[in-house]
Amino acid sequence: MRITACRKEHFNAAHRLYRPDWDEAKNEEIFGLCNNPNFHGHNYDLVVKVTGEIDPETGYLIDLKILKDYIKQEVLLPFDHKNLNLDVEEFKNLNPTAENIAVVIWQRLRKVIDKKLDVSVVLYETERNFVEYSGE
Amino acid sequence: MRITACRKEHFNAAHRLYRPDWDEAKNEEIFGLCNNPNFHGHNYDLVVKVTGEIDPETGYLIDLKILKDYIKQEVLLPFDHKNLNLDVEEFKNLNPTAENIAVVIWQRLRKVIDKKLDVSVVLYETERNFVEYSGE
Amino acid sequence: MRITACRKEHFNAAHRLYRPDWDEAKNEEIFGLCNNPNFHGHNYDLVVKVTGEIDPETGYLIDLKILKDYIKQEVLLPFDHKNLNLDVEEFKNLNPTAENIAVVIWQRLRKVIDKKLDVSVVLYETERNFVEYSGE
Amino acid sequence: MRITACRKEHFNAAHRLYRPDWDEAKNEEIFGLCNNPNFHGHNYDLVVKVTGEIDPETGYLIDLKILKDYIKQEVLLPFDHKNLNLDVEEFKNLNPTAENIAVVIWQRLRKVIDKKLDVSVVLYETERNFVEYSGE
Amino acid sequence: MRITACRKEHFNAAHRLYRPDWDEAKNEEIFGLCNNPNFHGHNYDLVVKVTGEIDPETGYLIDLKILKDYIKQEVLLPFDHKNLNLDVEEFKNLNPTAENIAVVIWQRLRKVIDKKLDVSVVLYETERNFVEYSGE
Amino acid sequence: MRITACRKEHFNAAHRLYRPDWDEAKNEEIFGLCNNPNFHGHNYDLVVKVTGEIDPETGYLIDLKILKDYIKQEVLLPFDHKNLNLDVEEFKNLNPTAENIAVVIWQRLRKVIDKKLDVSVVLYETERNFVEYSGE
Numbered sequence: 003m004r005i006t007a008c009r010k011e012h013f014n015a016a017h018r019l020y021r022p023d024w025d026e027a028k029n030e031e032i033f034g035l036c037n038n039p040n041f042h043g044h045n046y047d048l049v050v051k052v053t054g055e056i057d058p059e060t061g062y063l064i065d066l067k068i069l070k071d072y073i074k075q076e077v078l079l080p081f082d083h084k085n086l087n088l089d090v091e092e093f094k095n096l097n098p099t100a101e102n103i104a105v106v107i108w109q110r111l112r113k114v115i116d117k118k119l120d121v122s123v124v125l126y127e128t129e130r131n132f133v134e135y136s137g138e
Numbered sequence: 139m140r141i142t143a144c145r146k147e148h149f150n151a152a153h154r155l156y157r158p159d160w161d162e163a164k165n166e167e168i169f170g171l172c173n174n175p176n177f178h179g180h181n182y183d184l185v186v187k188v189t190g191e192i193d194p195e196t197g198y199l200i201d202l203k204i205l206k207d208y209i210k211q212e213v214l215l216p217f218d219h220k221n222l223n224l225d226v227e228e229f230k231n232l233n234p235t236a237e238n239i240a241v242v243i244w245q246r247l248r249k250v251i252d253k254k255l256d257v258s259v260v261l262y263e264t265e266r267n268f269v270e271y272s273g274e
Numbered sequence: 275m276r277i278t279a280c281r282k283e284h285f286n287a288a289h290r291l292y293r294p295d296w297d298e299a300k301n302e303e304i305f306g307l308c309n310n311p312n313f314h315g316h317n318y319d320l321v322v323k324v325t326g327e328i329d330p331e332t333g334y335l336i337d338l339k340i341l342k343d344y345i346k347q348e349v350l351l352p353f354d355h356k357n358l359n360l361d362v363e364e365f366k367n368l369n370p371t372a373e374n375i376a377v378v379i380w381q382r383l384r385k386v387i388d389k390k391l392d393v394s395v396v397l398y399e400t401e402r403n404f405v406e407y408s409g410e
Numbered sequence: 411m412r413i414t415a416c417r418k419e420h421f422n423a424a425h426r427l428y429r430p431d432w433d434e435a436k437n438e439e440i441f442g443l444c445n446n447p448n449f450h451g452h453n454y455d456l457v458v459k460v461t462g463e464i465d466p467e468t469g470y471l472i473d474l475k476i477l478k479d480y481i482k483q484e485v486l487l488p489f490d491h492k493n494l495n496l497d498v499e500e501f502k503n504l505n506p507t508a509e510n511i512a513v514v515i516w517q518r519l520r521k522v523i524d525k526k527l528d529v530s531v532v533l534y535e536t537e538r539n540f541v542e543y544s545g546e
Numbered sequence: 547m548r549i550t551a552c553r554k555e556h557f558n559a560a561h562r563l564y565r566p567d568w569d570e571a572k573n574e575e576i577f578g579l580c581n582n583p584n585f586h587g588h589n590y591d592l593v594v595k596v597t598g599e600i601d602p603e604t605g606y607l608i609d610l611k612i613l614k615d616y617i618k619q620e621v622l623l624p625f626d627h628k629n630l631n632l633d634v635e636e637f638k639n640l641n642p643t644a645e646n647i648a649v650v651i652w653q654r655l656r657k658v659i660d661k662k663l664d665v666s667v668v669l670y671e672t673e674r675n676f677v678e679y680s681g682e
Numbered sequence: 683m684r685i686t687a688c689r690k691e692h693f694n695a696a697h698r699l700y701r702p703d704w705d706e707a708k709n710e711e712i713f714g715l716c717n718n719p720n721f722h723g724h725n726y727d728l729v730v731k732v733t734g735e736i737d738p739e740t741g742y743l744i745d746l747k748i749l750k751d752y753i754k755q756e757v758l759l760p761f762d763h764k765n766l767n768l769d770v771e772e773f774k775n776l777n778p779t780a781e782n783i784a785v786v787i788w789q790r791l792r793k794v795i796d797k798k799l800d801v802s803v804v805l806y807e808t809e810r811n812f813v814e815y816s817g818e
Contacts, residue, residue: 043723
């Protein structure tokens with residue numbers, strides 16, 4: 003009996019979309035308002051989904067308090083109330099688009115979640131713009 | 139043309155997570171606050187998804203009023219404003235975790251929904267904790 | 275400059291609506307499904323609103339982390355994952371309707387929040403049923 | 411690295427469910443209140459999901475402003491503040507059920523979105539009734 | 547102890563904004579897309595708030611099932627799945643703007659709700675456009 | 683007949699809470715994570731409420747498209763995708779707490795909205811933290 007258990011968390015962060023190897027005109031053309039050199043920010047909502055077999059002893063797929071702790075360690079502590087470009091190692095040379103943030107979050111969580119479980123993430127940059135990544 | 143039609147419903151129930159064959163210390167360790175012997179409760183939100191071919195005559199996959207009736211008979215009448223542990227047959231010997239509740243709901247609905255249609259359920263215990271089950 | 279600052283929290287609890295001095299038929303007539311002797315439950319959403327002058331030094335009406343702590347001490351610790359009828363002193367002789375729960379929460383918070391600030395609460399029993407109380 | 415990027419939009423429209431080749435009694439039986447000859451209406455919420463490889467140069471799967479423009483041209487301009495039965499070509503001979511609206515929207519978007527990308531749509535007729543279509 | 551109890555309901559309806567005594571150009575200028583002669587529509591969300599004293603016997607301000615029945619009789623049966631301009635008496639000579647719909651709903655409910663209780667309504671035409679009316 | 687019409691909009695911005703005349707330790711103590719010198723950010727949701735008499739000719743309190751334009755000019759263009767501390771004149775010497783942002787928005791809108799109408803604003807910094815200001 004394969005089931006998926008999901009936990010929703012959120013964090014607030016500043017970011018800027020741009021490539022240092024492009025000139026200002028090209029950054030402006032491609033990233034528009036998101037290229038503000040003074041940064042802008044978002045309330046990111048994150049849903050982490052893990053899939054596997056229900057443990058017949060507990061009736062849990064995974065204790066969601068444990069999943070919550072993983073998300074706290076791997077995502078909330080390093081990302082919340084931070085500037086993604088300046089404060090987070092992975093984005094020093096990687097543009098913090100929603101797509102790239104989702105991939106980085108997935109990679110961080112994949113390292114700590116039991117390999118018997120599949121992992122996917124949904125990252126909402128706003129209520130209207132969001133991405134889904136499953137490591138495929 | 140395979141399509142998925144979805145119906146969201148909700149019910150309110152009390153429950154307690156524990157195993158009668160474990161002592162109090164072990165129940166406390168594994169289930170924490172959810173092990174309150176006086177019970178606690180939730181507003182459960184349930185999304186039922188059915189997948190199949192659109193009926194070319196009506197333009198419906200399934201009349202959602204019929205799906206709503208199935209959910210009422212199989213889930214809302216037996217679960218709403220109930221104590222899952224004490225009032226629902228299936229949980230007399232099964233821990234009513236979100237995972238197990240989703241599986242029981244899926245089994246109840248699978249029996250009454252046309253076998254040509256696939257069924258999956260999403261059960262929200264809170265806005266932040268939810269599970270998905272497709273009978274796989 | 276009077277402003278209102280608001281904090282939303284939630285808790286999960288079981289309850290039962292009934293009066294021990296009424297017979298079963300009268301309790302059933304007035305409280306219907308909510309009178310289940312085995313209890314049912316809810317995810318309660320709580321909004322606490324405090325009104326007063328902005329502190330010109332900080333730009334805060336009140337540090338919301340402090341308000342969050344008050345709510346945690348006065349409401350979440352005693353109410354969350356509890357049976358309101360059995361576990362909360364105030365409801366041992368008071369029917370835990372949404373109205374009465376809101377009044378009790380307001381009284382608990384009124385005692386700890388600075389008297390220069392007005393307090394009001396909104397309590398959602400479900401997304402569709404909620405009450406507002408301002409101590410008037 | 412396959413990822414899915416999603417954009418949510420909405421439109422308001424009137425519609426009526428019926429078949430002109432059925433008599434009034436049969437339309438009433440099958441479509442009930444939705445068969446009101448004077449029409450009724452909805453705020454439709456639409457989520458469009460596109461799946462493919464992240465462009466390593468921009469960090470985008472697709473610039474969501476471009477996806478937003480496609481949705482505006484293909485869905486919002488022809489559907490928003492319209493009567494689906496009377497104002498939209500595709501529904502002159504097709505019953506505008508949520509299922510059929512989702513298929514029509516998918517077909518319109520499939521024509522303009524890069525063939526390297528998979529497309530799926532979720533259409534909410536109400537918060538409680540919605541459909542998902544992926545062109546399968 | 548004055549408290550406010552609230553109930554949220556919804557209905558789906560078609561409407562058109564225009565004045566028959568204005569020519570097409572003026573209707574177009576003032577009402578824009580909302581003047582589509584073939585109608586458009588909305589999922590209206592309605593919150594009804596009643597204010598008064600808690601009944602010490604029940605702990606209720608008003609039994610919300612009774613309030614729900616009033617809303618059903620006075621608003622949902624006459625408005626849901628209807629064309630407001632053509633099917634609802636009050637709008638035959640009154641433009642069904644959100645403001646006017648809220649006033650009509652308030653007047654209908656005011657007639658049936660106990661005069662000891664104050665009544666106000668909030669009507670959401672969309673998630674982003676809504677009105678509040680208290681009969682003042 | 684006094685009524686309130688409301689319009690919800692949103693903007694994304696970076697900010698930092700601190701006072702340049704306080705040392706780092708005091709800023710850290712009072713503003714905690716919000717004092718990150720590299721900034722963090724939010725999706726701000728803004729509800730603007732205007733109150734007055736319904737225009738009997740149109741049935742509108744105010745054409746919400748006009749209110750939407752005011753909000754666009756006075757709030758969205760100067761605030762959206764901006765760094766509030768660095769890019770917005772008013773916050774060069776004013777701490778951009780939710781309270782102060784709400785007051786600044788109210789002052790900007792008060793200047794352009796017809797003086798016959800009362801104005802109030804609700805500003806959500808997150809879903810859980812929000813403020814209300816009416817110019818009192």
